[in-house]
Each structure stands twice: as C-alpha cells, then as structure tokens.
Amino acid sequence: MALTLNRRQLLQGSGVAVAAAAMSPLMQSAAFAAPPPGITAYGGSVCYGLGLGNPNQTPPDGTWFAQTALKHGLNPGTLEEEPNATAINGAIPGTVLRSCIDEQAKHPERATWGHFFWGGHADVNKGLGPQVVQNIGILVAKYPSDPFLILGITNGESGAIGTPYYTEALGPGGINEQLAAKYRAKFFNVQTFLTDLTSTGAMAAANLPITAADEQCVAEGRVPVSLRAEQADVHLNLSGQTAVAQQTYKRSRRWFRV
Numbered sequence: 001m002a003l004t005l006n007r008r009q010l011l012q013g014s015g016v017a018v019a020a021a022a023m024s025p026l027m028q029s030a031a032f033a034a035p036p037p038g039i040t041a042y043g044g045s046v047c048y049g050l051g052l053g054n055p056n057q058t059p060p061d062g063t064w065f066a067q068t069a070l071k072h073g074l075n076p077g078t079l080e081e082e083p084n085a086t087a088i089n090g091a092i093p094g095t096v097l098r099s100c101i102d103e104q105a106k107h108p109e110r111a112t113w114g115h116f117f118w119g120g121h122a123d124v125n126k127g128l129g130p131q132v133v134q135n136i137g138i139l140v141a142k143y144p145s146d147p148f149l150i151l152g153i154t155n156g157e158s159g160a161i162g163t164p165y166y167t168e169a170l171g172p173g174g175i176n177e178q179l180a181a182k183y184r185a186k187f188f189n190v191q192t193f194l195t196d197l198t199s200t201g202a203m204a205a206a207n208l209p210i211t212a213a214d215e216q217c218v219a220e221g222r223v224p225v226s227l228r229a230e231q232a233d234v235h236l237n238l239s240g241q242t243a244v245a246q247q248t249y250k251r252s253r254r255w256f257r258v
Helices: 007-013 064-071 097-105 121-125 129-142 164-170 175-186 190-194 212-219 238-256
Strands: 039-043 087-089 114-118 148-151
Touching: 039 064, 039 097, 064 087, 064 238, 097 129, 114 129, 114 238, 121 129, 121 164, 129 148, 129 175, 148 175, 148 238, 164 175, 190 238
Parallel strands: 039 087, 039 114, 114 148
Antiparallel strands: none
C-alpha cells in the first residue's frame, strides 16, 4: 500500500493512532518547565531520511523527522531557507558520529531544543563500532539538561544474523543493548520495532500486509523489505519513515507538556 502525505494530513492525523497507544510510566513523567523552542537531529544518512530524497537537497516532508516535527506543530526547514524554522535536521549523509559531534558544536543556539540522535551504522561499517556508545555519550553530555532521544542502529539488505555487523551492533551485548541499558526510556530500539511483525510493530503501524519476503527478512534478523527504499541497504521508504515517526512523536510528546 503506497503512502502519500502532505503537511495538512500529517497535522490532522497526528493524534489518531499515536494517542491510542499506551505510554510507559517513565514516558508519562513530569513535564518540563517549558517546552523546547524546537527540535533537531544529528546522525548519518538514516537519520537524514536518505531513502526519500537527494542528500544535496532539504529532506522532504515525508522523512521521520519532518513528520515528527509536523505532528508537534513545528516548522521543519533550514535556517538558511526558512529563518523561522523550528525543526532542523542536522544529519549529514555518510558521516560518522565523530563528525556529528563537530556539527552539533557549531549550533549552541539549539542548546535548549529537543535532540534526536540516530547514528552508528556508518561507524560500524568503517570499523568504528567500539566508539559508538562513547560518542553518543559526548553528544548527550553537550546539553545534559534534556530533552533527548537516542535511536538505535538498524540493518537492511545486509547485516543479517551471523554477520560481524549484526553481532557488533544488534546482537546480545551489542551496541543497541549497551545503549538501552545506559539510557533506558531515552533509547528507542528501532531495529526491534521494525522487525516486529505483530500488531505493535512497524508493519502494522504502516498498515502494510506482511509478505513472504518480509517474513524471510525477519527470520534472518533483517528489516522487512516492505519498509526499505528500493535499491538501498538500510534506508527506509515512506512507510518505514511514517512508522518510525509515530514512535518518535509519541516518545517526545512529554517534551512539550507544561
């Protein structure tokens, strides 16, 4: 089932499926003294939403980040193109987390914004996996007052069970498990969500039928092909972006409670 969304549809539909989902006690914790003036994200091509657009162009409205921003009533864009933008995706396709640290340091004006961190895929592929947890910690510590959410590493066409990538990033004791243990409710295991074929998983959230190919992917520990962009490895298509956005919106709603 193809998905096509515009800003009006996203804003009108933001509370429907998400509002019905139950939230954990931690996610229902006390509100912040004041909502953040905006949201931003740092990471690589998956964080950028490369599955939907040219990396040399502003990410389109359909990315997980843009959808999350619109659900919050924020204005996604860039400061260069839209001076009043209140949602800026600072991800850089192909980059590693060390570069994200440098990029974040360039924008102290976003210190009080809500932060999403979604990286690590390129690090593992470039032999920098052992530095992922440490570098995520540096990103978080830059503005430790909160709010922030860390999104876990995912795989796709490659990185199945038994590969070095899976073992290091997704397997028992791997990077995702380390991040989950350290950050608890402030960590979102995207891989687990995307490979969940039950009514609580991404396929159901995107209202997609489960194909034999999807079942085969999950059996191999990989993200279903129905959620991935064509001719891409880990990048998500519009259905995958939309499913992730439902979760990132739900998990960041408390940021805006006053």
